[in-house]
Each structure stands twice: as structure tokens, then as C-alpha cells.
Amino acid sequence: MESPGVEAEGLTGVGGGTTPPRVSRVRLATMGLLAIGVMAPVTLPVPVLRELVGERFQVSELLTSLFMSVNMIGAALTAPLAGALADRIGSRRPLVIAALLVDALCFIAMTAHVPFGVFLAIRFFEGCAHIFALSLLLSIAASLGGERGRGTTMGITGAGMMLGVALGAPIGGVLGRVDTLQPLVAGAGLLATVAALAAASLLDPPSTGHRPGAAAIWRTVKENRSIVAPLIFAFADRFTVGFYTTTFSLFASGLHGASPPQVGLWISAFMVPFALLSFPFGVLADRFSKTLLLCGGSAIYGVLTATLGFWPKEWIGPGMATIGMTAAVMFVPSMLMTTDLTPPQIRSTALGAFNTAGSLGFILGPLTGGLVSETVRASHGAASGYQAAFGVAGVAEILCALIALPYLLRLRASGRTS
Numbered sequence: 135m136e137s138p139g140v141e142a143e144g145l146t147g148v149g150g151g152t153t154p155p156r157v158s159r160v161r162l163a164t165m166g167l168l169a170i171g172v173m174a175p176v177t178l179p180v181p182v183l184r185e186l187v188g189e190r191f192q193v194s195e196l197l198t199s200l201f202m203s204v205n206m207i208g209a210a211l212t213a214p215l216a217g218a219l220a221d222r223i224g225s226r227r228p229l230v231i232a233a234l235l236v237d238a239l240c241f242i243a244m245t246a247h248v249p250f251g252v253f254l255a256i257r258f259f260e261g262c263a264h265i266f267a268l269s270l271l272l273s274i275a276a277s278l279g280g281e282r283g284r285g286t287t288m289g290i291t292g293a294g295m296m297l298g299v300a301l302g303a304p305i306g307g308v309l310g311r312v313d314t315l316q317p318l319v320a321g322a323g324l325l326a327t328v329a330a331l332a333a334a335s336l337l338d339p340p341s342t343g344h345r346p347g348a349a350a351i352w353r354t355v356k357e358n359r360s361i362v363a364p365l366i367f368a369f370a371d372r373f374t375v376g377f378y379t380t381t382f383s384l385f386a387s388g389l390h391g392a393s394p395p396q397v398g399l400w401i402s403a404f405m406v407p408f409a410l411l412s413f414p415f416g417v418l419a420d421r422f423s424k425t426l427l428l429c430g431g432s433a434i435y436g437v438l439t440a441t442l443g444f445w446p447k448e449w450i451g452p453g454m455a456t457i458g459m460t461a462a463v464m465f466v467p468s469m470l471m472t473t474d475l476t477p478p479q480i481r482s483t484a485l486g487a488f489n490t491a492g493s494l495g496f497i498l499g500p501l502t503g504g505l506v507s508e509t510v511r512a513s514h515g516a517a518s519g520y521q522a523a524f525g526v527a528g529v530a531e532i533l534c535a536l537i538a539l540p541y542l543l544r545l546r547a548s549g550r551t552s
Contacts, residue, residue: 162290164335165275169294170301171328172234172268175241175321176379177302177405181398182310182317183383190314191250195384199504202380202496204254205261209493212262216269217486221479226270227338233267234329241322245315261493268295269489273482276473277339285470289416292466293409300405307398360550361484363541364471365491367428367464370534372492374439375461376499377527378404381507382442385520390447403454404461411462416470424467424474424552425542431463432535440528443521474551502526 179186179201188198216233220226240260244253275291276284309316378401386392386400419427438457445453469488476484503523511519545551 161278161337162287164331165271165278165287166290166294166297168271168328168332168336169291170298171324171331172264172271173295173298174302174305175237175324176264177299177401178306178309178317178321180303180379180383180401181307181394182314183380184387185310185314185394186317191253193250194508195388196501196504196508197250198384199380199500200254201257202376202500203498205257205264206376206493206496208258208261209265210490210497213265213269213486213489213493214483215486216266217273217482217484217489220270220273220482225338226274226482227332227336230267230270230274230336231329231332233263233270234325234332237263237267238322238325238329241318241325245318265489265493269486270482272469272485272489274336274339276469276481276485277478284473285416285418285420285466286413288469288473289413289419289466292416292469293412296405296409296412296462296465298409300402300409303401303405304395304398307393307395310394360475360545361472361487363538363545364428364468364475365488366534366538367432367468368472368488368491369495370432370531371461371464371468372495373499373502374435374495374527374531376496377439377503377524380500381503381520381523381527384504384507385443385523386450389516389520390450400450400454403451404458406458407455408458408461408465411459412466415462416466419467419470419552422552423546424471425539425546427467428464428471429535429539429542431460431467432531435460435464436528436531436535438528439531440525442528443517443524471551475545499527 183198183201187193187201188195191197216229220229237260240256240263243256244260248256272288272291275287278284278287305320306317309320382401383397386397387394392400415427435457438453438460442450442453442457469485472484472488473481503526506526507516507519507523509519510522542551
């Protein structure tokens, strides 16, 4: 007998499994709560980035941006290993719990009085632990609901992820006003709580009955190279999000004089509609064209991002909300397309690759934003520096859509995705 709400998937490829029972509401809610808890610590420190890193260690804006990039280097290296390990041993739950506990310890360690290099090293390992937990949580979500219901489960999980990111920023801003280190302490406590919730409620999906070795996993990945299409979007999307979590924070506080709570509220204006609309767009992606959602959403999102640096202060709140809406259009469809294009026995590996592509984008996003803004600022002033940085981010997203569209249309015509 299967556990309630758990699917039984076949081995022959995408769509090759038996039709699973409907996923229970309790299990859907649990996946959403876990996703919130995993992602909220990501943005808890963002509103106090200048104080937490720049002023605390007396480093430049470019080096301050490393705080949001070095953990993604760890994530990029770890995500494919996490997915391959889960596909190899067939068990995800204990790995998720262990990774969450390591992540909590790293957050506490970052509050210690250490040299800047050691601080960044801790941040690197924090990124390793975080992406390990997130990749396997997404893998569990992708194993629920079957081919036709995966949009619902991935939509709930994706919405939880973005809601966690949205909640982290304003809470971090309020906590940081009292003590710059409080967002890190709160992040550690939240991650430990999520580990306890996972231990009590998270269930592994049923085994496929076959645990491929490393060589078999790599062979199957090479046979499914079409996965590169959604990975390009994962890279470009996280590249631009890197600007919103780092460059935007510095832009808001440095150019507009925004306080940490105000920075947190503006980031939430982006993240809340992103979170709330991820679920409906996930459901829509099951019934509509993922290709159109991805490319159309990316084009609009890119145009809005490219113009952000020119907006007057009073436009920033509603403008960020509009950008968040367009981001939601493409977020869950890109994850769903990843699962469309890979068979179930390597789904953890595929989602690990998805997170690796995203992590690489997130590495380059803050670094590019810091480099462009500082370079242009030196000759044309701070405002021009930030305008150039957001221009680069927006154009990158538009180019991604233009380059990927012909390939996606071919995949759609062949029936590989919608």
C-alpha cells in the first residue's frame, strides 16, 4: 500500500509511471511550509547587507557583494552532487534534515568575530548545505502528483520558496535595526525548526525500484540534453535575482537613503506577488504552454528590470510589485519543463542541475552588478552606475528569451514539452 498522497512512478521515462492518487492537502501544506522555512534565511540578512558586511569588515561594495555570491559558488558545486547522491541511494529525507542542521550551524558561526576571509569561507559552506536541502526538497515535490498534477505540487513548493524569500527581507530589516547580527541568529533558529518539522513530517516518495549507479546516471543525463533549455532560464533568472538581492539593496540605501526596514519592504513588494502567483501559474503551466509563459514572462521582466534604475523613488514600491508578477510567470514553468524533459530515475540529478545553473547565475549576478555599478560610478556618478547595472541585468533576460525561443518551439513541436 502506498502512503496517502504519494505517487508511484514508472521507470520508462517521462509519463511512463502509473497514475498516482491525489496528493493530500496536508502533505501539500507541509511542502509549502518546509519551502518557506528553507528560503526565508536567504533574505534575512539582505536589508542589512551594508552594515553586516561592508561596515562590519570595512570592505568595498564589490567585496560586500561577495556575501551573496560566495555561498552560490558552494551551491553550484554541491547541487549536482546532492541530486546524484539522492538518485543513487534512493533516500532524500535524512539528507534534507542533516543539510538543514549544518546550514543552521553555519548561520550561527557567521555571528562570530572572525577575519573577513573566514567569514566568507563559512558563507561558502552555508551555501553548500542550503542548496543540498533545497535540491532534495524540490526532488521530493517533483515526485508527487504525477505528470498532470506536478504543476500543483511544484506550484505550492515554488510559492512557499518565494513567500519565504519575501518574508525574510522585512523581518530581517526589523531585526537588523536592533542588532545587525540578529538576522543571522534568527536564520539559524528557523533552519533548526525546519529540520525538526522535516524529521516529524517529511516522507520520502516510494522508490522507483531501481537505483542507478553514477555511470548510469551520467549516461541518462547525456541522453537527455534537451534539459539545457530550462537550465538557460534558470541561469538568467537567478542572474537577475542576484541584482535584486545585492545591487538593489545597495542602490536603495545608497542612492535613495532607504532605511533597512524600507529596503526590506521594497524587496517584499517584489517577492510577495512572486510568491502568491507562483502557484496559479504552476497550475496554468499544466494546462497551457510552458514555452509561451517562459519567453513572454522573461521579455516583460527584462524590460522592467532594465529601466528600474531610472524610476523616481515613488515608483519603486509598485514597480517592484509589477516585476514580481512577471517573475512568477516563468518561475514554476521552468522547473516543470526540467521534469518534463527527464525520466524519473534521474529527476533529483536534473533538479540538481537546475539549481546549479541558477546558482551560477546568482554567483555572477551580484558580482556583475557590483562591478558594473562601481566602474560606471567612477566616471559618471552613482546614479549612472546603478542604471547601467540594472540595464545589464534586463538585457541579459531578454537575450535569454530570444536565444531559447527557437529551441523551445522545436521541443514543443516534438511533444517533449508544452
